[in-house]
Structure formats: structure tokens, C-alpha cells
Amino acid sequence: MADNTEKTILCNHCEREITTKDDLVTANLIFSVVPFHGKCYSNALKGCQTVVIGNTPVNGTASTLLSVLAVLLGLISILGSGGPLPAPVGWILFLPAIYRLYSYLAYERYLR
Ligand SMILES: [Zn+2]
Numbered sequence: 001m002a003d004n005t006e007k008t009i010l011c012n013h014c015e016r017e018i019t020t021k022d023d024l025v026t027a028n029l030i031f032s033v034v035p036f037h038g039k040c041y042s043n044a045l046k047g048c049q050t051v052v053i054g055n056t057p058v059n060g061t062a063s064t065l066l067s068v069l070a071v072l073l074g075l076i077s078i079l080g081s082g083g084p085l086p087a088p089v090g091w092i093l094f095l096p097a098i099y100r101l102y103s104y105l106a107y108e109r110y111l112r
Helices: 040-044 061-079 087-092 095-106
Strands: 024-029 032-037
Touching: 024 040, 032 040, 032 095, 061 087, 061 095
Parallel strands: none
Antiparallel strands: 024 032
């Protein structure tokens, strides 16, 4: 396993290093999760990148709650066939949680 303290996180907007967790915002970009400085994220949202960047930060509280709810709903759909949603929709509901986990594993755990 990689050393937890030996990764440099570069902002997707200004390409400078992000040094603290407080300054880190991760966001969906197409099908990946990319890191931003808090300020750069709002600048990127205002600018032309707004079309491709998710409006909700992946590492925000709202996103965490939403991914937990989505996973529960997904599990219900997959396990209880004939439930409120068809099984394929259930799998799609896991995506926010996968992004959330990826954000943690790829960036957040390297910062304090
Ligand atoms: Zn930046």
C-alpha cells in the first residue's frame, strides 16, 4: 500500500498543490472525481467548466448523506425484486457512493 503522507494533490483548476482538507473540494468531472481548492471550485463553477463539473461537491455533507440514502435505496431495489425500482436502477444508485469513496481514497486521506 502507498504511504499515506506521500501524495501531492494538485488542484484541477490552478494546478497548485492543495495542502489542507479544509481547502479541498472534490467534484464530479464527466465520469471521474477531481480535486479543487475551495475558491477554485467556485471559480470553475462560474466559468466555462460549469457544464462538465457537478454542482454539488463530492466531499460535502449533502453528498455523503445522499450517497448513503442512494445505496440503501439501491439495495432495496436489487434485493427486493418487484420493489419500487427495477434492479438496473438500483446499480446506478451505487454511483454516488462509489464517487464518494473514490474521493476519499484518492484525495481526502492524504490531507489533514
Ligand atoms: Zn486551485
